[in-house]
Amino acid sequence: MIIVDKLNKIAACTAALLMFTAISFLECRAADQGPLLLLVHVTSRLNDISLNQAHYILNNGRLPGKMVTPFHVFVDAKIETIIKRRFPSLNFKTCIASNTPPHSDQNALLITDMGGIKSSMKVLSINNNYPWGVTNADYTISDSDAYPLMVKGISFFDKSxxxxxxxxxxxxxxxxxxxxxxxxxxxxxxxxxxxxxxxxxxxxxxxxxxxxxxxxxxxxxxxxxxxxxxxxxxxxxxxxxxxxxxxxxxxxxxxxxxxxxxxxxxxxxxxxxxxxxxxxxxxxxxxxxxxxxxxxxxxxxxxxxxxxxxxxxxxxxxxxxxxxxxxxxxxxxxxxxxxxxxxxxxxxxxxxxxxxxxxxxxxxxxxxxxxxxxxxxxxxxxxxxxxxxxxxxxxxxxxxxxxxxxxxxxxxxxxxxxxxxxxxxxxxxxxxxxxxxxxxxxxxxxxxxxxxxxxxxxxxxxxxxx
Structure with a gap:
């Protein structure tokens, strides 16, 4: 009976250790990545795209489909290395998003992180999600952690x-x-x-x-x-x-x-x-x-x-x-x-x-x-x-x-x-x-x-x- 109790305690401790390790891993993983953001001209009719469309843009510089005008793609200089490594086929120009965003180009697509967002360009939601939540049909915002375009090395989004x-x-x-x-x-x-x-x-x-x-x-x-x-x-x-x-x-x-x-x-x-x-x-x-x-x-x-x-x-x-x-x-x-x-x-x-x-x-x-x-x-x-x-x-x-x-x-x-x-x-x-x-x-x-x-x-x- 004593041996069984000891084995149970060992098993419980092992399970707790594994759970702690898993939680720590997930926390590290979450803190190690952040939302990659796609911005367009403030007057653009484009408001939301799917995750598949986002990946297509990041690989091809345009939305999927025939007779689609390519974007003029700009990448924030501070994440240029990450984008080149993750999306090697993407052709783009580099800019300093926080100072010189391409906001006057009506066909521009700016790729940046939270630090590069400018109010003079519009952030696209992906699968109806923004980093800060979901905009509902009645224009209310619901809390959500489901923003799907998360990339390692991009700055973490802090809701607080x-x-x-x-x-x-x-x-x-x-x-x-x-x-x-x-x-x-x-x-x-x-x-x-x-x-x-x-x-x-x-x-x-x-x-x-x-x-x-x-x-x-x-x-x-x-x-x-x-x-x-x-x-x-x-x-x-x-x-x-x-x-x-x-x-x-x-x-x-x-x-x-x-x-x-x-x-x-x-x-x-x-x-x-x-x-x-x-x-x-x-x-x-x-x-x-x-x-x-x-x-x-x-x-x-x-x-x-x-x-x-x-x-x-x-x-x-x-x-x-x-x-x-x-x-x-x-x-x-x-x-x-x-x-x-x-x-x-x-x-x-x-x-x-x-x-x-x-x-x-x-x-x-x-x-x-x-x-x-x-x-x-x-x-x-x-x-x-x-x-x-x-x-x-x-x-x-x-x-x-x-x-x-x-x-x-x-x-x-x-x-x-x-x-x-x-x-x-x-x-x-x-x-x-x-x-x-x-x-x-x-x-x-x-x-x-x-x-x-x-x-x-x-x-x-x-x-x-x-």
Whole structure:
């Protein structure tokens, strides 16, 4: 009996040792390889390929099939040796992906690792997987470790370094928006189709341009003086918004005291706001948020006014844009954070061609090191620009607002920004169309293509050859 017990103990110890060795081997194997990434032009219709297609490209420089145009293949210099060894038949040029990506070549294919991703080129998913997860049919992201193109010697992907920030355009829950909510008796109906997208991000932000006023009801006495019923504040909370832009020109429509009261509501809900404040001093504050060890900063301005919308020493409002403030606050943000967001409420609301002042100031911000630059005043989607590698959107369009007079006013974009180790690597543009004066509903296929084609039509800079 004693001998049997000893044999059992020896067997158990041996099994444990073998299991430990196997686990250690798997851990070493996982840490020894990383995702090989294929990037294409930002306007490419190609979004996802199969693993077999990826291998075919890596061996032949093109997709399989007849009459297929070969890619202009570029390989990041730091992984050139690995690619030559693994795919000796592939013809390519070498580039330094982090500095000189081939983003203006519409037929380019860039092969790189996580360190070489540039937001001005689009990462292809493989078997519907990215290193950071799976994008589902409803545009939500599911966690996944199934990215299939893993190569030994490529840098390891650390999920703890990946951050998503969702950003929307105009939120103005007023006028016909109120009428529709009242009609259906469901306060959350407007966000049913997008709530899962906004609430799942590490940080979600919107530009709320209307204060919450007790007694606010449909119809308004003046259709250009806006208010939102206080219960609608729960729409912001259920959407998962963490940070609210207050650069809008309607927050003081019913008096600055209601604007102040709305800011108190934001504070009590644990939300941070920027671009406006209870007075000028607060409106001028750069807001900082730390996510996964990296500091993100937010700066906002209002160019257009009217003067009653601007904060003063004794009155709540938006921060009036001046060149001095613009330079000072962005300089402060750049000095104290890893990533800088800049938003401006411009006078241009409907013209898809940006005004000269928009281009001038956003270029200046990019030169100063700002990373994400967005016009928050647009009532339709507008063009993009990648100036010095920095992401510029001249307008994401309406989000929770009642404008339906043209298809352009009904269209909009949710920008889902991806960051890795404190560096902006991608921005997904999630297209939607507003229904019932209140409901943004994501679109696919033809409707998505038409919307994005219009955005690219008005985009500017070398990436778009304009």
């Amino acid at each position: 370094l990946h951050v998503t920030i969702v950003q929307t355009g105009v939120t103005a829950m007023t006028r016909a928006f109120m009428r529709t909510v009242n009609k259906h008796g469901d306060i959350y109906r407007p966000i049913r189709a997008v709530e899962a997208i906004t609430s799942a991000a590490d940080l979600a932000m919107t530009s709320n341009e209307v204060s919450f006023v007790p007694g606010c009801s449909w119809p308004l006495k003046d259709r250009m003086l806006f208010c939102s019923p206080p219960p609608y504040f729960d729409i912001l909370k259920k959407s998962g918004f963490d940070i609210i832009e207050l650069t809008g020109n309607h927050n003081n429509d019913f008096g600055w005291n209601y604007n102040t009261a709305s800011m108190v509501m934001l504070k009590e809900a644990g939300m941070i706001y920027f671009g406006g404040g209870e007075n000028l001093s607060e409106a001028m504050k750069v807001r900082y948020i730390t996510i996964k060890g990296k500091i993100f900063s937010f700066v906002g301005f209002n160019q257009w006014g009217p003067p009653d919308a601007w904060a003063t020493e004794s009155r709540a409002g938006a921060l009036k844009l001046t060149r001095e403030r613009f330079i000072d606050l962005i300089s402060e943000a750049r000095k104290n954070s890893h990533v800088v967001f800049v938003t401006v409420q411009w006078g241009n609301e409907d013209n898809p061609v940006p005004h000269e002042i928009q281009v001038e100031y956003f270029h200046l911000a990019a030169e100063m090191g700002a990373d994400i630059l967005v016009s928050s005043s647009s009532h339709r989607p507008m063009g993009l620009e990648f100036y010095r590698g920095k992401f510029i959107s001249y307008g994401l369009g309406n989000f929770l607002f009642d404008q339906m007079q043209t298809i352009h006013h009904r269209q909009g974009l949710i920008a889902r920004h991806h960051f890795y180790d404190g560096r902006h690597i991608q921005t997904e543009l999630i297209p939607y169309i507003i229904h019932n004066y209140s409901e943004p509903v994501p679109v696919h296929d033809r409707e998505a293509k038409e919307l994005l084609d219009d955005v690219y039509r008005y985009s500017r800079g070398p990436v778009f050859k304009k």
